[in-house]
Amino acid sequence: xxxxxxxxxxxxxxxxxxxxxxxxxxxxxxxxxxxxxxxxxxxxxxxxxxxxxxxxxxxxxxxxxxxxxxxxxxxxxxxxxxxxxxxxxxxxxxxxxxxxxxxxxxxxxxxxxxxxxxxxxxxxxxxxxxxxxxxxxxxxxxxxxxxxxxxxxxxxxxxxxxxxxxxxxxxxxxxxxxxxxxxxxxxxxxxxxxxxxxxxxxxxxxxxxxxxxxxxxxxxxxxxxxxxxxxxxxxxxxxxxxxxxxxxxxxxxxxxxxxxxxxxxxxxxxxxxxxxxxxxxxxxxxxxxxxxxxxxxxxxxxxxxxxxxxxxxxxxxxxxxxxxxxxxxxxxxxxxxxxxxxxxxxxxxxxxxxxxxxxxxxxxxxxxxxxxxxxxxxxxxxxxxxxxxxxxxxxx
Numbered sequence: 001x002x003x004x005x006x007x008x009x010x011x012x013x014x015x016x017x018x019x020x021x022x023x024x025x026x027x028x029x030x031x032x033x034x035x036x037x038x039x040x041x042x043x044x045x046x047x048x049x050x051x052x053x054x055x056x057x058x059x060x061x062x063x064x065x066x067x068x069x070x071x072x073x074x075x076x077x078x079x080x081x082x083x084x085x086x087x088x089x090x091x092x093x094x095x096x097x098x099x100x101x102x103x104x105x106x107x108x109x110x111x112x113x114x115x116x117x118x119x120x121x122x123x124x125x126x127x128x129x130x131x132x133x134x135x136x137x138x139x140x141x142x143x144x145x146x147x148x149x150x151x152x153x154x155x156x157x158x159x160x161x162x163x164x165x166x167x168x169x170x171x172x173x174x175x176x177x178x179x180x181x182x183x184x185x186x187x188x189x190x191x192x193x194x195x196x197x198x199x200x201x202x203x204x205x206x207x208x209x210x211x212x213x214x215x216x217x218x219x220x221x222x223x224x225x226x227x228x229x230x231x232x233x234x235x236x237x238x239x240x241x242x243x244x245x246x247x248x249x250x251x252x253x254x255x256x257x258x259x260x261x262x263x264x265x266x267x268x269x270x271x272x273x274x275x276x277x278x279x280x281x282x283x284x285x286x287x288x289x290x291x292x293x294x295x296x297x298x299x300x301x302x303x304x305x306x307x308x309x310x311x312x313x314x315x316x317x318x319x320x321x322x323x324x325x326x327x328x329x330x331x332x333x334x335x336x337x338x339x340x341x342x343x344x345x346x347x348x349x350x351x352x353x354x355x356x357x358x359x360x361x362x363x364x365x366x367x368x369x370x371x372x373x374x375x376x377x378x379x380x381x382x383x384x385x386x387x388x389x390x391x392x393x394x395x396x
Contacts, residue, residue: 007048008057008280014040015279026378028128030282030342031371037286050288054280059245061281062347064273066246067231069343070253071266073152075203084324085149091320092150092338093157096121096312103304107297112169113362116352119165120366121309122158125342125374126151132378133337138385143321143330147337150317155344159250160196162348163243167192169357170242191241198237199251207258215261223261224268230256244351285346288353289364302365309369310376313338333384340377341370 018032040048048054100118108114129147133139139148171188172181215223231252238248256265318335322328349366352358 004051004053007051007054010040010047011036011054011280011283012276015283026131028125028131028342028374030346031374033279033282034286034346034367034371037283038289038291039286040283041287041290043289043291048283048287050284054284054287057277058281058284061273061277061279061284062246062350063231063235063249064228064269065278065281065343066347067228067249067253068266068269068273069155070250070255071257071262071269073155073254073257075254075258077149077152080149082149084321084326085146086153087320087324088146088150088317088334088338089153089157092124092154092313092317093122093161095316095319096308097161099308099312100305103308106304107301107361112165113358115165116169116348116357117305117362119158119161120345120348120352120358120362121305121312121341121369122154122161123341123345123348124151124154124158124313124338125340125344125370126337127342128340128374128377129337129381132381133385136382136385141333142326143333143337143385146321146326146334150334150338154338155250158344158348159244159247162351163195163238163247164192166244166351166355166357167242170355188242192243195238195241195243195247199254202251202255203258206255210256211258211260220261220264224265227252227256227265228269246347246351282346285350285367289367290360291364294364298361298364301361302368305365305369306372309341309373310339329384333381336377336380336384339373339380341373345370 014036015033018034018036019029020032022029022032037048039045041050097118100121101114102118104114104117108117126147129151130139133141133144133147138144167188168185171184231249234248234252235245236248239245256262259265314332314335316335317338318331321331321334326334345366349358349363353360353363
C-alpha cells in the first residue's frame with residue numbers, strides 16, 4: 001500500500017510539472033503528462049510500475065475524461081452543425097480508416113489489428129486547433145466554425161466505430177463455429193442498436209425531466225455524486241453490451257450537458273479529472289509504453305502512421321469541404337485544423353492494447369504520432385490562416 005501511495009504522489013507531481021513545461025511552449029498539458037509517464041516508467045527512472053492499482057485508477061480516469069468531454073459538448077450546436085460539418089467529419093473518419101487499415105498490411109497480417117490501426121487514425125483532437133484559432137482571432141470564420149462542428153461529430157462517429165469494431169472483433173475472435181458465430185454476430189449488432197436507441201432516448205428525453213428538478217445550494221453536492229454514479233452505470237451497461245465503457249460515459253455527459261446545473265457538475269468533475277484521475281491515465285500510458293522497444297521497424301510504422309494521420313485529414317476533411325463549394329484555402333484550413341490527434345487516439349490505442357487487439361508495436365507509434373501532430377498543427381494553422389498574399393491565396 002505504501003508503494004502505491006508514493007507512486008501516485010510521484011505521478012501527480014511529475015505530470016503537473018510536465019504540464020507547466022508544455023504550457024510554456026504553448027502545447028497541451030497532456031503532452032507533458034505523457035512524457036512524465038515515460039520518465040517515471042521502466043524506460044527511464046523506473047520509479048513507477050504499471051500495476052493493477054494504477055490500471056484501475058487510469059481506467060476511472062478515462063471514464064471521467066469522456067464524461068467531461070460529453071458535458072462540454074453543446075448539443076444544440078451539434079444539431080446545428082449542418083450537412084457540411086457532418087460530411088467533413090464523415091470523410092475525416094472514412095479516409096484515414098481506409099488508408100490506415102491498408103497501410104497496416106505492410107507490417108501485419110491480422111485483419112482486426114490492421115483495422116484497429118485505421119480506427120486509431122480516425123480520431124481528432126480539436127483543443128489545440130481551438131487554442132490556435134482563438135489566438136489568431138479566426139475561431140468564428142467559416143473554416144473555424146466548420147472545424148469545431150466537424151470535430152464534435154468526428155468524436156461521436158469515432159466512438160461508435162470503436163464500439164462496433166471492439167464488439168465484432170471480440171465476437172468473431174471467440175473461436176465459435178460458423179452458425180454460432182453468425183448468431184453471436186446478430187446478437188452483437190442487436191446490442192449495439194439497443195444501446196444506440198437507449199442513447200437517443202437519454203439525450204432527447206431525459207433532459208426534459210431532470211430540468212424540472214429543483215435543487216438548492218445545500219443539495220448541489222449530491223448532484224455531483226449522482227452524476228458520476230450515472231456515468232459509471234452507463235459505462236457498466238456499455239461494457240455488459242460489449243461496447244467500450246467510454247461510449248456510455250460520453251453519452252451520459254451529452255445527456256447532462258443539457259441540464260440546468262451543468263456548469264456546477266462540469267466544474268467539479270473537471271477538478272477531479274484534471275487534478276487527479278486523468279493525470280494518472282495519461283501518465284500510465286507513458287509508463288506502459290516502454291520506448292526501449294523502439295526498433296527500425298517501429299520507427300518505420302510511426303512514419304507511415306504519421307503520414308496517413310496528416311494526409312487522411314487533409315484529403316478527407318479538406319476534400320469534403322471542397323465538395324460543398326468552399327474555397328481551396330478554406331478547405332486547406334479545415335483539413336489542417338483536423339490533423340491534431342489527442343486523448344481519443346490515446347484512449348483508442350489503450351483499449352486496443354487491453355483487449356489484445358493491437359501490440360506494443362502499434363501502441364508506441366500511436367503516442368509518437370499524437371505528439372507530432374499536436375506539435376505541427378499550430379504551426380500549420382498559422383501558415384494557412386496567414387493574411388499575407390502568397391501561393392495559398394493564389395490557389396483559390
